Amino acid sequence: MANYVMEYSNKLILAPMVRVSTLPMRLLALRYGADIVYCEEVIDFKILATTRYENKILGTVDYVSSDETVVFRTCPEEKGKVVFQMGTSNAQRALKAAKKVENDVSAIDINMGCPKEFSIKGGMGAALLTQPDKVKDILTTLVNGLSIPVTCKIRLLPKLEDTLALVKMIESTGVAAIAVHGRLKEERPRHANRNHVIKIIAESVNIPVIANGGSKEMRTYEAIGTFLHESGCKSAMIARQAEWNPTIFRKEGKLPLLDVCKEYVRVALQYNNVHTNIKYCVLNMMHDDMELEQGQKMLAAVSQEDISDIWGLRQYFDNLKASWKKTEMELFNTKIDITIKKKPDGTFDFVEMPVRYLKKDYPMGVSAKQRLFEWSKRKKVSRPEYKTVEREGDRYFMSVLTLGSCTYKSSFWEKSKSLAEQNAAIVASIVLDIDDGRKPGSCEMTDTVAAKWRELCQEENSPDNMSETAGQGENGDKLSETKRKHKMSETNITENQGEIANKRKCDDSSEGGGKNSSELKVGDEENCQHSNETSRLEGASVNKSGLG
Numbered sequence: 001m002a003n004y005v006m007e008y009s010n011k012l013i014l015a016p017m018v019r020v021s022t023l024p025m026r027l028l029a030l031r032y033g034a035d036i037v038y039c040e041e042v043i044d045f046k047i048l049a050t051t052r053y054e055n056k057i058l059g060t061v062d063y064v065s066s067d068e069t070v071v072f073r074t075c076p077e078e079k080g081k082v083v084f085q086m087g088t089s090n091a092q093r094a095l096k097a098a099k100k101v102e103n104d105v106s107a108i109d110i111n112m113g114c115p116k117e118f119s120i121k122g123g124m125g126a127a128l129l130t131q132p133d134k135v136k137d138i139l140t141t142l143v144n145g146l147s148i149p150v151t152c153k154i155r156l157l158p159k160l161e162d163t164l165a166l167v168k169m170i171e172s173t174g175v176a177a178i179a180v181h182g183r184l185k186e187e188r189p190r191h192a193n194r195n196h197v198i199k200i201i202a203e204s205v206n207i208p209v210i211a212n213g214g215s216k217e218m219r220t221y222e223a224i225g226t227f228l229h230e231s232g233c234k235s236a237m238i239a240r241q242a243e244w245n246p247t248i249f250r251k252e253g254k255l256p257l258l259d260v261c262k263e264y265v266r267v268a269l270q271y272n273n274v275h276t277n278i279k280y281c282v283l284n285m286m287h288d289d290m291e292l293e294q295g296q297k298m299l300a301a302v303s304q305e306d307i308s309d310i311w312g313l314r315q316y317f318d319n320l321k322a323s324w325k326k327t328e329m330e331l332f333n334t335k336i337d338i339t340i341k342k343k344p345d346g347t348f349d350f351v352e353m354p355v356r357y358l359k360k361d362y363p364m365g366v367s368a369k370q371r372l373f374e375w376s377k378r379k380k381v382s383r384p385e386y387k388t389v390e391r392e393g394d395r396y397f398m399s400v401l402t403l404g405s406c407t408y409k410s411s412f413w414e415k416s417k418s419l420a421e422q423n424a425a426i427v428a429s430i431v432l433d434i435d436d437g438r439k440p441g442s443c444e445m446t447d448t449v450a451a452k453w454r455e456l457c458q459e460e461n462s463p464d465n466m467s468e469t470a471g472q473g474e475n476g477d478k479l480s481e482t483k484r485k486h487k488m489s490e491t492n493i494t495e496n497q498g499e500i501a502n503k504r505k506c507d508d509s510s511e512g513g514g515k516n517s518s519e520l521k522v523g524d525e526e527n528c529q530h531s532n533e534t535s536r537l538e539g540a541s542v543n544k545s546g547l548g
């Protein structure tokens, strides 16, 4: 049975609102006096398709889809107060989705009031109001399967007795509370909210009923009291008034709109909200004041930087970005994972590094792949060959590049085959010390990985390393073998690697190495497959770590 920690009596609640009730608005509502905040509705399928990761840079927990959209972001400040609202039409799927977020939220709410076509067609939202068996199945499954409270948000049915039958059945499932929007599914905000029907509902059940739908007449904090009185409830859920000015929750009264907008922008930038979402929310807040300079400028804003300029927050945002970068680099430095496999003769067989091709880091018309190809032509060595695999599920790509006798790959999965190939080309360029054409100082991460690579090579070639190895074994053969390996490693990181590798292949054959060279080929194939397999797992963990 659910373990109820969230109390729903005597509460002021920020309503779920698509695109509005994201983290910045929820935090503002809490800071201004809301007790509980609902997130925007997230469809069960959508949350199931995300990856959860702890974002150490922002101090948040993020649920991120494969196209890197943050579907849900939460932070410690809203712990114990955030409700995850879900759209669903299936009990088992709803449970699976709720289980996924269970430890990061305080309650799960099921949206049974959305009248939008996509919801109704999918059997979700207000479509559930006339399917009591399904409602019972979904709510009972969630109540029994979760350790956090379950609630739902409904609209009214045309007949009072049908509405009462529905809420009584909902109560019997064990939900912790029920939010009631006092309109029919066909009605729009301009229609009067039936506060008196909410009152009848509140009197007919023993669980808290949360009154909703009163924004039209609720311009002040005191008016919330009137709404509660009329609807006979102890808790109110506020949507539009909070969307227009979240200081509606303030006992002391609303704050001036421009101050609130600026505060919203500050919090939104702090949590790196996308500029489109910031713009949407600020324009909603300014809907009655669009003639103001800030409103006009917001209409034209196309980036977080533009927005921060409008609100006098540019320095603040630049400082934020610098601190994110610093943390990112610190985290990255401790996580740079370079995998090297060597052949028995000590030469490189396979190298994997966490590098990524970003178009903005290269001058127009220049790419790592093209530079590598030109290098191979100039050096008259075999052309780079790319083998690319596509990951099931999100259809991301990973490429393995063969050049000479070594294979190269990045640990990142990419949205396109061509990006995956560019990544592999950067790895080869680092190992072979080829200028891949990126603008100097443009890609700190690639530069850091390249520096780490040089460090590794130096360590391996250092006299200390050699004497240490020599000291370990009294065997003279061992020492000469070590030296030979170092020598080979050294040649591997020069521009001549391809030539040398090719030459070695020939030498192997001429020394009766026909068998060896075919073994080498088979080894390369195996390695290719193995590295894809390995990177599948590592790619996932890289994404989770937030460095992807």
Ligand SMILES: Cc1cc2nc3c(=O)[nH]c(=O)nc-3n(C[C@H](O)[C@H](O)[C@H](O)COP(=O)(O)O)c2cc1C
Pocket (backbone or CB within 6 Å): 015, 016, 017, 018, 019, 020, 039, 040, 041, 085, 111, 112, 113, 114, 153, 181, 212, 213, 214, 215, 216, 237, 238, 239, 240, 241, 243
């Ligand atoms: C922009 C916007 C988005 C909304 N999105 C949701 C949603 O995701 N889930 C939901 O249950 N209701 C949603 N609603 C409905 C509100 O939660 C609320 O029921 C309705 O606006 C009536 O409350 P009010 O009078 O306080 O605005 C949305 C309303 C608005 C204005």
